[in-house]
Amino acid sequence: MTLSRRRFISITAASVLGAYPALGADNMGARWQGVALGAHADLRLVGLPAREAQRLLAEARGEIERLERQFSLYRDDSALVRLNATGILERPEPDMLELCSLVSTIHQVSAGKFDPSIQPLWSAYARAKGVPDRKVLATACAAAGWNKVEISQHSIRLQPGAALTFNGIAQGFITDRVVALLKAQGLEAGLVCVGEIAAVGTSPRGMGWAIGLADREDGPAQATIHLRDRAVATSSPRGTMFGEGPAGHILDPENGMAAPANWQRVSVIHPSAAIADGLSTTGVLQSAAALRDMVTRYPGAAVRAIDQDGYTLAV
Numbered sequence: 681m682t683l684s685r686r687r688f689i690s691i692t693a694a695s696v697l698g699a700y701p702a703l704g705a706d707n708m709g710a711r712w713q714g715v716a717l718g719a720h721a722d723l724r725l726v727g728l729p730a731r732e733a734q735r736l737l738a739e740a741r742g743e744i745e746r747l748e749r750q751f752s753l754y755r756d757d758s759a760l761v762r763l764n765a766t767g768i769l770e771r772p773e774p775d776m777l778e779l780c781s782l783v784s785t786i787h788q789v790s791a792g793k794f795d796p797s798i799q800p801l802w803s804a805y806a807r808a809k810g811v812p813d814r815k816v817l818a819t820a821c822a823a824a825g826w827n828k829v830e831i832s833q834h835s836i837r838l839q840p841g842a843a844l845t846f847n848g849i850a851q852g853f854i855t856d857r858v859v860a861l862l863k864a865q866g867l868e869a870g871l872v873c874v875g876e877i878a879a880v881g882t883s884p885r886g887m888g889w890a891i892g893l894a895d896r897e898d899g900p901a902q903a904t905i906h907l908r909d910r911a912v913a914t915s916s917p918r919g920t921m922f923g924e925g926p927a928g929h930i931l932d933p934e935n936g937m938a939a940p941a942n943w944q945r946v947s948v949i950h951p952s953a954a955i956a957d958g959l960s961t962t963g964v965l966q967s968a969a970a971l972r973d974m975v976t977r978y979p980g981a982a983v984r985a986i987d988q989d990g991y992t993l994a995v
Contacts, residue, residue, distance in 0.1 A: 710734045716744050717851060717875060718754040736865055743861050744854060744874065750776050751850040753799075764799065764843040769836040779846060779853055779954075780831050786849070786958040787826050789977050791970070794962035795933035797824045799843035802931060805938070810922030821936035848930075851875025852913055852957025859953070876953045879907035893947050893984065905984065911953035913960040916945040930964050939964045941988055948975060949982040956981075968993055 710733035711724045723740060725733040750773055752758040759776060763769040769776070786794045800820035804812040812820075823841035830837040838844070846853075855874040862872065862880075869881030871889055879889040888906030893914055905912065917939035920929040930939040946963035950956040955978060963971050963985065972995050975983045985993040 710737050712737050712741060716741075717748060717752060717854070736862065739861060739865070740858050743858055747775060747850075747854045747857060751779065751846045751853070753845060753847065760844060760846065763836060763838065767838045767840065767842070771834065772831075772836050775853075775857075776836070777831070777833065779849065780829075780836070782853070782954060782958070783826065783846075783849060784831075786955070786962065789974055790959075790962040790966070792826070792933065793965045794848065794958055795824060795826045796844045796846055796848065797826050797829060797838075797842055798931050798933050799845040800824060800841060801933070801936050802845060802929070803843070805922045805931070808922075810938075817936045821933075824933050824936075826933075848961035849954055849958040852911065852953035852955070855911065855953035855957075874953075876911060876913040876957050877907075878911040878953045880909060882908055893945065902986075903984070905947075905949070907949065910949055910951055910980075911956045912947055912949045913953065913956035914945055914947040915960040915964050917941055917943060917964045930961060932965055942967070944986040944988060944990075946971065946983065946985040949984070950978060951980050959983075971995075 709725045710730055713723075723737050725736055748755060749757060750759045753760060753764075755761060759769055759773065772780075783794070783796055800823045801817070804816050804820040808816070819841070823839065823843075825842075828839050828842065829844070851874050855872055855876050855878050858874055859867075859872045859878045859880060862870070867880055869883070872878045872880065877891055879891065883889045888908040891905050891907055891912055893903045893905065893912075915930065917930055918941060922929065922938075931937070932939060943964050946960050948956040948960040948963060950959070959975060959978070959981065963974070963983065966974060968985075968987070971983060971985060971993065975981045975995050983993060983995045987993070
């Protein structure tokens with residue numbers, strides 16, 4: 681089985697989830713489809729009794745729902761949307777503070793290239809279908825700057841005109857949370873994908889899980905890696921485009937420009953899907969030397985990157 685990175689959320693748990701029998705009419709698993717994180721969601725558990733699978737799916741959906749209410753830009757009731765609208769979030773939840781702490785670390789390691797405060801830039805590109813006016817771009821760029829965000833246990837404050845997006849790390853963060861929830865329930869092997877992919881244990885063949893890497897979401901796998909108890913996140917500067925314009929969706933906070941097409945894709949492997957997500961997002965903005973240096977600062981991290989000439993950077 682090879683799982684490629686996809687827009688939809690999927691959970692596929694192997695038959696060693698707990699000590700359930702592998703045979704029998706009731707051993708049907710369960711599946712739920714809907715919308716989560718602004719994308720189609722497909723949650724599946726296989727190899728265990730249907731009733732137990734339904735219970736675990738409900739818990740996973742509840743965890744995704746809980747974290748969406750913190751980090752989603754697609755829900756009017758999320759903490760992030762309230763923060764962007766008012767400039768202040770009083771009494772932030774522990775998950776919000778933990779994610780902000782992780783962002784600060786990756787921001788520092790990436791020399792400021794990883795910066796969720798680029799949301800005004802992103803909005804300017806989106807409104808202009810990839811070709812924003814220079815003055816608008818300059819104004820949006822001036823509002824960016826993670827170091828300008830005031831974070832404490834009591835509140836998170838933004839300067840006027842500022843706004844945040846956690847789209848470059850929240851999917852990995854939620855993937856980690858769902859993995860932890862299912863492992864606490866006895867998950868010993870399976871795949872969890874909430875935008876990024878986490879492999880738990882071994883595949884039914886007793887090997888690492890086969891994961892396909894591709895430049896575009898839903899595109900065919902161009903390479904395959906095998907993972908066990910690790911996660912992988914892939915970013916491409918041209919994976920998503922702003923309308924008909926030439927700009928891709930990953931923006932440089934320093935100059936407001938879209939990521940140059942130096943890389944076809946950057947895949948980062950790490951035990952934490954959140955760290956892999958953040959590093960791969962900022963990785964497409966880095967030179968080969970900077971990317972190598974950034975990844976080696978995280979023990980257990982590895983990178984598989986392909987540049988426009990087809991050269992593979994493997995660390």
